[in-house]
Amino acid sequence: MRALSELFAETGVPAPVAARAAARLGPGAAGRLRDDPWRLLRVPGVQPRQADHFARALLGPDTGPGDPRRGRALVLHLLTEAARGGHTVTPAADVVSALERVQVPDPRAAVEAALDEAEVLALTEEPGFDEESFDEDAEPPEPEETLGPARWALAEEAAAEGFQRLTLTAVSLLDDAAVKGLRDGLPEDRSLALTAALRTGVSVLRGTPGDLVGAVLGIASAAAGEGVRTAVAAPTDRSAAGLGDAAGVTVTSLHRLLEPRDDPSAVPGSVVYGRGEQHPLDLDLILVTDASMLDVELCAVLVEACPDGAHLMLCAEPDAPPPAGPGRPLDDLEASETVPVVMLDAAPPSGPLGELTEAVRGGDLVAVDAPGREVVIVPAEGPGEAVHRAVQLVTDSIPRALGIPVEDVQVVAPAAGGDAGTTALNAALKARLNPGPGKFGGMDPGDRVVVAAPLPHAALGETGVVAGGGAHGLDVEFPGGPAVVAPADASRLRHGWALTVAQARGTRRPAVVAVMPPEGLSRPLVAAAFGLAGRHLSVVQAAGPALARAVRDGGTPARRTRLARLVIQ
Structure with a gap:
């Protein structure tokens, strides 16, 4: 330095x-x-x-x-x-x-x-084919030359090879009689999901968050009850704790399951894991929740850590936003049509929060009846007022009116930048909740922080509270326990009273304040933001008609990736 x-x-x-x-x-x-x-x-x-x-x-x-x-x-x-x-x-x-x-x-x-x-x-x-390609006089299309950073290109190839290996080495984890016994009495969609998990090497399970949690824990419990070594992996330790328990099943974060370790040779912004091809997981069945959050690098690490014969089920909402990092492994895997995909039948929406989120997933921004103030819309004229309203909701309105403490309220926004992005929101929230000089690299004891790039101690999106600091680094209390973040790694932390939707995904909170500026909106992002709320959602509406337009028309921008083609080669 x-x-x-x-x-x-x-x-x-x-x-x-x-x-x-x-x-x-x-x-x-x-x-x-x-x-x-x-x-x-x-x-x-x-x-x-x-x-x-x-x-x-x-x-x-x-x-x-x-x-x-x-x-x-x-x-x-x-x-x-x-x-x-x-x-x-x-x-x-x-x-x-x-x-x-x-x-x-x-x-x-x-x-x-x-x-x-x-x-x-x-x-x-290699170019694809369309109807004109088969005309007698048509010139064969030329292959397209592309370039990619080696880090991501090699990870995409490793992920594809891993999916192929797991598919080819898979055998049924239980005999037909045992599978039939477990299926008896189940609805058809749950029966198909259980069968896919037990009989195929790689499978995809889609459904709404509430339906997915029940199905995943049900599959895990049924498999473990028959002696199948089973684990459920969530994006963060906090989200894993919110899933509940299943008898005989390891329920943890994917980060912890893969056994991260300190390694000075790690590529900056990445983590070296102890589990991999040379030291695979001692498991037969791994179910990953919120798997749409997997970028190609973490996906490659996961599949390489699965031993031959293991079964991997990737679970996510339909049309979920893509991961924060490069690639879209789950969507590409589904597009390859090489693995079974099971869609859970959606249960009727439960309460105003469920009704609103389900309507957004369907492309409609509706007004819902919320007699218990489960959903509140707070108009804001511009970004400055949006930040002011968000601070007011977190520090006063929600704790006073609903009895939800400040530490259980999470602010989310589409992006970090902008006048109403998470950087501006965090600055305002810190000034109100924990003012201080930023004694330790911009942080003070009591600051809420989020992991913006993976650390050995915590996954991307994990939140914690600063306990202190010094020349040795920053002392942070994470859900998985206390950790010392070295000075060289402190730049991977950000203030965490306000998170981007990408950082917050997968971890529900009792109360969520969703700040919606006109920029960066899409239907999947809005649905993901609203779906984070457990008891209460305040929508700070600073987007005007752009919010309804994004819900109606706005898909996520396309990504140029290779995984779908690599899997079928």
Whole structure:
């Protein structure tokens, strides 16, 4: 940190970037930046013009746009930005066009330089067929060249190979008589789900959250009762605790099930797990709740940790939002049509919260009768008023009117940025709930925090409370127990009174304040946000007609991925 701070002071880079650079580039960051100043583009938030400014300050005014290090770094930067949008691959032609726009003299040479570094892979996408492809005079379509960051491209291939292996090595976990006995008396949808879990290596189960929890615990209990080694894995420790117990079944977070461990060689922002191909799980059946949250990297870790012959059931709501990270493994697996997919029959909505959420899933934003104030709509004229209303609801209205304590209220918003995003909301909530100077890297004892990038101690989206800190790091009380977050990893934490919907997914709270600005809305996101509330939902409506329009028309943006094709190869 000292070397980085000195380097940045010398070149005019703002001091706060040092902590992010240390976390992303690891030990020796200052030396590597002196050798190749465009490595600064690997630090989240740094843009090409800023990296160019840093390079000129370090190397002198003669540094030109054609420096091979610049072109190589820009290729990886463009692909990383695409990955932040969920894409695992990008057409090579799009990358070349983007390089031309930032004045790289020889874009093709820049791509070749990036490929030589092995952090970027060239991938050939075979074209699909349409009716015109079968015309007698039609020219055969040309394969499309795509590029992808090696980290995500290799993870996607590993996930596909894992799904294929589990499918090919699977045998029924119980004999026909035992399966028939367990199915007796079950409704048809639960019977199909149980059969898929016990007889096929990989399966998908879809349904509303309440229906899924009952079905998953029922399958797990039935299997464990017959001696099948079974585990249920949820996104976080907090969400696992909310699932309840099943006799003879391990109910835990997926993160904890995979046994995370400290490893200095881990890619920044990722975690090394103890379970994997060399040390697989001692389980026969794994049921993963909220599996739509799996990005390709965590999905690859999961399937590699499943031993030959194990059965994996991935469970999620229909049309759930994609994961926060790159890829969409669950949707791609379903699209491949290589595994059974069971849809649970939806039970009638229970109460105003269930009625509203189910209507949103169907594309309709309705007014519901809520005599117990289960749902309250709070209009706001703009982002400033939305933040003010949210703070008022958390600190006064909900605790006073409904008796729900502040610690059981969760604010959610579509994104971190913007005047009504989680960054602005957290600043306002901290000022009201736990004012302080940010003594420990911007945090104070009593601050609620969320894991924004996985830690060995806690999964993405896990929340905790800061207990203290010092030179050793930040002391945080997580649901799974106390942890010390090292200074180099503290940048993976954010204030957590307000979470993005992606961070909050999978963990229901007694009360939720959903702040809805006009930007970033989609039907799956709104349904996911509303579905987080257990007893009460306050909707801070700052989107005007855009909210109803998003619910009616707004799907999530498409993602460019390969998993669906890889699974069937």
